[in-house]
Every structure is written in C-alpha cells, then in structure tokens.
Amino acid sequence: MKILDRYLIKQFVQTILFGILAFTLIFVVIDMMENLDDFIDQEVEFFVIFMYYIYFIPEIVKLMTPVSVLFAGLFTTGRMANLNEITAIKSSGISMYRFMYPIIIVTIFISALSIYFGGFIVPKANKYKVEIEVNYLKKGISFAGSNIFFQDSRSRIVNISFFDQSNLTAVRVSVQEFNPDDLTKMHRRLDAQRLTYDTLINKWIAIEGIDREFNNISEKIEYFGRKELPNLNFLPSDLQFKQQKPEQMNLTELKKLIDDKIKSGNDPTSILIDYYSRFSFGMASFVSILFALPLSANKRKSGLALQFGINILITFIYLGLMKIFEAFGKNGAMNPLLTAWIVNILFTAGAIVNIFRIKQ
Numbered sequence: 001m002k003i004l005d006r007y008l009i010k011q012f013v014q015t016i017l018f019g020i021l022a023f024t025l026i027f028v029v030i031d032m033m034e035n036l037d038d039f040i041d042q043e044v045e046f047f048v049i050f051m052y053y054i055y056f057i058p059e060i061v062k063l064m065t066p067v068s069v070l071f072a073g074l075f076t077t078g079r080m081a082n083l084n085e086i087t088a089i090k091s092s093g094i095s096m097y098r099f100m101y102p103i104i105i106v107t108i109f110i111s112a113l114s115i116y117f118g119g120f121i122v123p124k125a126n127k128y129k130v131e132i133e134v135n136y137l138k139k140g141i142s143f144a145g146s147n148i149f150f151q152d153s154r155s156r157i158v159n160i161s162f163f164d165q166s167n168l169t170a171v172r173v174s175v176q177e178f179n180p181d182d183l184t185k186m187h188r189r190l191d192a193q194r195l196t197y198d199t200l201i202n203k204w205i206a207i208e209g210i211d212r213e214f215n216n217i218s219e220k221i222e223y224f225g226r227k228e229l230p231n232l233n234f235l236p237s238d239l240q241f242k243q244q245k246p247e248q249m250n251l252t253e254l255k256k257l258i259d260d261k262i263k264s265g266n267d268p269t270s271i272l273i274d275y276y277s278r279f280s281f282g283m284a285s286f287v288s289i290l291f292a293l294p295l296s297a298n299k300r301k302s303g304l305a306l307q308f309g310i311n312i313l314i315t316f317i318y319l320g321l322m323k324i325f326e327a328f329g330k331n332g333a334m335n336p337l338l339t340a341w342i343v344n345i346l347f348t349a350g351a352i353v354n355i356f357r358i359k360q
Contacts, residue, residue, distance in 0.1 A: 004089070005102040011076045012103050016110070019068030020061055027060045028053055035137070044136045052136075055129040062118045066284035069107060070315055073292035076103070081296065097355075100293050107289045115282030119251035127248045150242050152233050154265030155180045160195070160239070168236045170195040173206070175229070188213045190229070197236050204229045233263075246274045254278070269336055273329050276340030281322075287344050288315060290351030318347055 032053070039049055080086050089099055133139040148160040152175075161172035173195040177188035192209030206227045213220040234242075238260075246254060254275045261268040291314055321343045329339025 004094070004099075008076065008099075008102050009106055012072050012106060015072035015075050016065075016068050019071040020064055023064040023068060024057060024060050027064065028056070031056070038137050042136055042138065048132060048136055052129060052132045055125045055132070058117070058122045058125040059129075062114065062122050062281075065110070065114055066281075066288050067312075067315060069110060069285040070288040070292050070312070073103065073107075073289045074296050077293055078296040100355075103289065103293065104286075107286050111283050111286045114285060115279055118282055119278045123248050123250045123253075127244075130245075130248060148239055148242060150234075151264040151266055153263070155183060156231075156233075158232070158234070163236075163239045165236065165240060168197040168199070170239070173209075175232070186214060190227075192227075195229075201228075204232045246271060251275070251278060269332060270330050272336035273326060273339050276337050277322075277326070280340040280344050283344055284318070287318070287347045287351065290348060290355065294351070294354035294357065318343060321346075 038044075077086070080089075086096075086099070090096070148158075148163060148170075150158055152158045155178045157176045157178075159174040159176075160170045163170045171194055173190075173192045175190040176186055179185040179187050188211070190206060190209060190211045192206035194207040196205045196207060197203075198205050206224070206229055208225055209223075209227070211222040211224060211227065241253065241256070244253070246257070249257065254271060258268045258271050258275060261271060325334065325339050325342055328334050329336055334342075
C-alpha cells in the first residue's frame with residue numbers, strides 16, 4: 001500500500017468516525033429533549049434512561065452512517081482540492097480514478113458492514129429499546145403473548161387470548177377453518193379453554209372445548225375434554241415471533257416471516273420491501289461516496305461550503321425518493337425488489353456519469 005493510500009484512508013476513516021460521533025450526539029440530545037417530560041412523568045431511573053439510549057444508538061448509527069460517509073468524502077477530497085493537493089497528485093502522474101480507489105474500497109467494506117449491522121445488530125437492540133418504552137414510558141402497551149391473531153394456513157385462522165411461554169399453554173383459543181374453494185364460507189370452528197403443546201408427541205392438545213362442523217344442511221357439534229390437533233402448523237416459538245414488529249427482526253427472522261406469509265396465502269409485499277431495503281440502505285454509503293468524490297474533487301470558486309450543501313441536498317433527495325418509491329411498492333404498483341433498489345440504481349448510474357466527466 002502506497003503512502004498516499006494510507007494517508008487518504010486515515011483521513012477518510014477518521015472523518016467518518018468523527019461524523020458518526022457528532023451526528024449521533026446531536027440525534028441523542030434532540031431525542032432526549034423530546035422525551036425528557038415522559039421520563040420525568042414516569043419517574044424513570046437514570047440507569048434505565050442510560051440503557052434506553054445505549055440501545056437506541058445502533059439505530060442512529062445505521063441512519064447516520066451514509067451521511068457520515070458523504071461528509072467524510074466531501075471533507076477529505078474537497079479539502080485536498082482547495083489546498084491544491086489533488087493538483088499535485090495529478091502532476092505526479094496519478095489519475096483521479098487511482099486517487100479514488102482506496103476510498104471506494106473502504107466504502108465497499110463499510111457498506112458490507114452496514115448490511116450486517118442493520119440486519120442483525122440493530123434489530124436486537126430495538127427489541128430491548130421497545131421493552132423499555134413499554135415497561136417504563138408506557139408507549140404502545142401490549143402484554144406479551146396477549147391477543148394473538150394470525151393465519152396458520154390459507155384456509156385457517158387462529159385467535160389466542162393469551163399465551164404463557166413458560167408452560168406452553170394458550171388460553172381461550174379459537175381455530176376457524178374455511179372452505180379452500182370459497183374462503184368466505186366457514187366449514188369448521190373449534191373453541192377451547194386451553195391449548196397445550198405436548199413436547200413428547202409434538203402436537204397441540206385442546207382442553208375443554210367445542211368442535212363444530214358446518215355444511216349446507218346441518219351442523220355437527222362435538223364437546224370434548226381433550227382433543228389432539230395434529231394439523232396446526234405453528235409451534236410455541238412461533239407465537240412469540242409473530243408478536244414482533246419488522247424493525248425488531250433480523251434478516252433471518254424477516255425471511256422466515258416472508259415464508260410464513262406466503263405459506264398462509266397472505267401478501268408478503270410489505271415485508272419483502274423491508275427485507276430488500278436492509279440491503280439497499282446498507283449500500284447507501286457506497287452510492288453517496290460515488291456522488292461525493294466527483295463533485296468535490298475539482299476545485300471550485302464557490303468553495304467547500306456550497307459543495308457540501310449541494311451534496312447534502314442530494315442525500316435528502318435520495319432518502320426522499322426511497323420513501324416515495326417505497327409507498328408505491330407497498331401499494332402494489334412496483335415489484336418489491338425493484339422498489340428497494342431503484343433509487344440506488346438511478347443514483348449509481350448518475351454517479352458513474354459524473355465519474356467519467358472528472359478532469360484527469
């Protein structure tokens with residue numbers, strides 16, 4: 001590795017770390033001012049508040065990483081251009097493409113790390129953050145395991161009033177079966193006081209209930225004290241999983257949720273977009289640096305400030321377009337994969353055009 005490469009990487013990485021730290025502190029201070037009244041009203045202890053922001057920081061870092069990379073690219077190359085260092089580099093026979101090489105390699109590594117960080121670390125931290133919001137700030141209160149309602153298959157709906165994970169028992173359970181050929185017609189309904197999972201036979205056991213079968217002419221009723229239900233597709237672990245929000249799920253759990261929705265006959269479009277967006281947003285750093293380098297590498301009379309403002313504007317346009325296309329995708333107007341990646345594709349194409357226009 002050449003001395004120039006080490007110099008560029010050092011300046012670039014140091015500026016990224018400074019940007020992430022600065023933006024994170026600003027974000028935390030603003031959020032703390034907004035939630036301070038809630039913390040005081042609920043008499044939340046300092047340690048709990050401290051842990052709340054510890055768990056919140058990964059989400060902030062994920063959001064601020066592309067902005068910090070953009071800032072680092074602008075500052076590093078723009079400063080070198082204004083100090084005529086880039087002119088000296090060109091005079092020594094080094095092309096601008098070779099000059100950008102170490103910065104782009106580092107950004108690719110950062111993007112790959114961002115995908116893993118946003119796909120696994122952030123969701124785990126979000127789980128603990130939500131627990132604090134529920135238990136201490138009384139936001140989005142819902143008792144864990146209560147009021148579970150889901151589609152177990154294309155023609156089966158399950159409703160559980162409460163599920164106790166410790167003894168694998170569900171209370172006040174309703175299982176509704178519909179005609180596969182006409183999903184508007186119910187042909188069977190089972191209601192039970194309890195539903196227990198037997199780990200020895202790996203089956204659900206309904207306790208004290210009624211099983212009714214319907215047809216066009218009559219209704220068959222069966223009262224039971226104990227009844228095996230071998231056709232149920234869900235497991236005890238699935239019930240807790242079904243209570244999570246997408247932002248609390250890692251990439252593996254999101255993929256499982258997508259498969260469950262497809263298996264049950266539900267539309268997985270919204271979850272597919274969230275899944276693909278984890279990858280596309282992770283690449284936002286790479287896209288932003290492709291834009292930053294060409295625009296800041298040439299010395300301009302307007303100075304660094306205007307260049308910085310223009311690139312920040314481009315970043316907000318980038319994020320805004322992502323939200324707009326996401327809305328189109330969730331409404332079914334666009335393919336989920338295209339929805340998640342179209343902004344990256346458009347901006348990468350524009351960045352490549354700018355790169356070829358760089359003065360060598």
